[in-house]
Amino acid sequence: MKKYSIITVVCLLAFGALSAQEKNIDLFTVPLSDPERPGKLIVNQLTGSIEVEAYDGKEIIVKASVSEDGHCGECDERKASSKSGMKKVSTSSLNIGAEEDNNVVRIQNELWNKKTDLSIKVPTNFSLKLKTVNHGDITVQGVNGEMEISNVNGNITLESVSGSVVANTTNGELVVDFNSITKGKEMAFSSFNGDVNITFPKSLKANVKAKSDMGDVYTDFDMVISKNEPQVDKGTSSGKYRVKVEQWVNGAINGGGPEMLFKTFNGDVMIKSK
Numbered sequence: 244m245k246k247y248s249i250i251t252v253v254c255l256l257a258f259g260a261l262s263a264q265e266k267n268i269d270l271f272t273v274p275l276s277d278p279e280r281p282g283k284l285i286v287n288q289l290t291g292s293i294e295v296e297a298y299d300g301k302e303i304i305v306k307a308s309v310s311e312d313g314h315c316g317e318c319d320e321r322k323a324s325s326k327s328g329m330k331k332v333s334t335s336s337l338n339i340g341a342e343e344d345n346n347v348v349r350i351q352n353e354l355w356n357k358k359t360d361l362s363i364k365v366p367t368n369f370s371l372k373l374k375t376v377n378h379g380d381i382t383v384q385g386v387n388g389e390m391e392i393s394n395v396n397g398n399i400t401l402e403s404v405s406g407s408v409v410a411n412t413t414n415g416e417l418v419v420d421f422n423s424i425t426k427g428k429e430m431a432f433s434s435f436n437g438d439v440n441i442t443f444p445k446s447l448k449a450n451v452k453a454k455s456d457m458g459d460v461y462t463d464f465d466m467v468i469s470k471n472e473p474q475v476d477k478g479t480s481s482g483k484y485r486v487k488v489e490q491w492v493n494g495a496i497n498g499g500g501p502e503m504l505f506k507t508f509n510g511d512v513m514i515k516s517k
Contacts, residue, residue, distance in 0.1 A: 271341060273302060274301075275303070276346050283388075289376050290356070291379040293381045295383045296385060298366070374394070380394070386404050393412070397412065405422045406425050407424065409431050414436045439505050439506070
């Protein structure tokens with residue numbers, strides 16, 4: 244199987260006085276080793292959004308939108324104090340690399356101090372592993388595959404997807420709309436500050452474990468709720484034991500199936516059918 248070397252794109256972005264504007268860039272197209280097989284996209288960046296859309300093609304198409312003003316307030320203050328009285332006329336650089344090996348495409352954005360929004364097109368049958376941290380949402384449209392999605396300060400929205408999903412965000416809403424799911428696959432959906440809103444096909448068979456510390460759990464499925472049994476934790480050294488009842492909702496949908504976990508601290512959990 245042939246391999247592709249690392250593709251590194253270094254773009255000089257001349258902004259001059261228009262430093263608050265964004266620059267849209269067509270970065271690169273990455274061919275696959277075997278276009279007839281499903282592949283996997285891995286994206287890991289620190290600042291900015293990630294948007295992935297399925298299309299009727301056999302390559303990975305990557306575009307970017309870069310904010311020159313950035314989001315590093317302390318850095319901007321240091322620059323302003325040290326360059327007082329002068330106008331910024333220098334260029335900025337964008338360093339994004341891609342590597343393809345046996346249908347696995349890795350994209351790494353090394354620009355950490357400026358907001359870079361990535362827009363990526365992939366073949367429909369593709370797995371995803373996406374992660375961003377600051378100043379960005381993650382959105383996926385129409386992809387069929389295994390998805391592992393992680394965000395820290397932003398929303399996660401997956402629309403008209405198929406397959407399986409493990410998704411978590413710390414400060415943001417989590418919304419997933421499934422067209423179909425992989426049979427027998429366990430999934431997990433969690434946030435800390437935000438609603439968890441997941442829509443499944445009516446044929447879903449699952450064992451549900453759901454919890455919201457500061458909100459409620461809702462569903463329009465005919466879920467058979469199981470009684471929460473106290474958990475006994477006995478200490479072997481001191482001879483003491485602890486009894487605890489956690490406020491999890493446990494239930495079965497359509498007779499039960501693989502475990503589906505839904506959790507948020509500050510928000511509601513909504514498990515919907517279509």
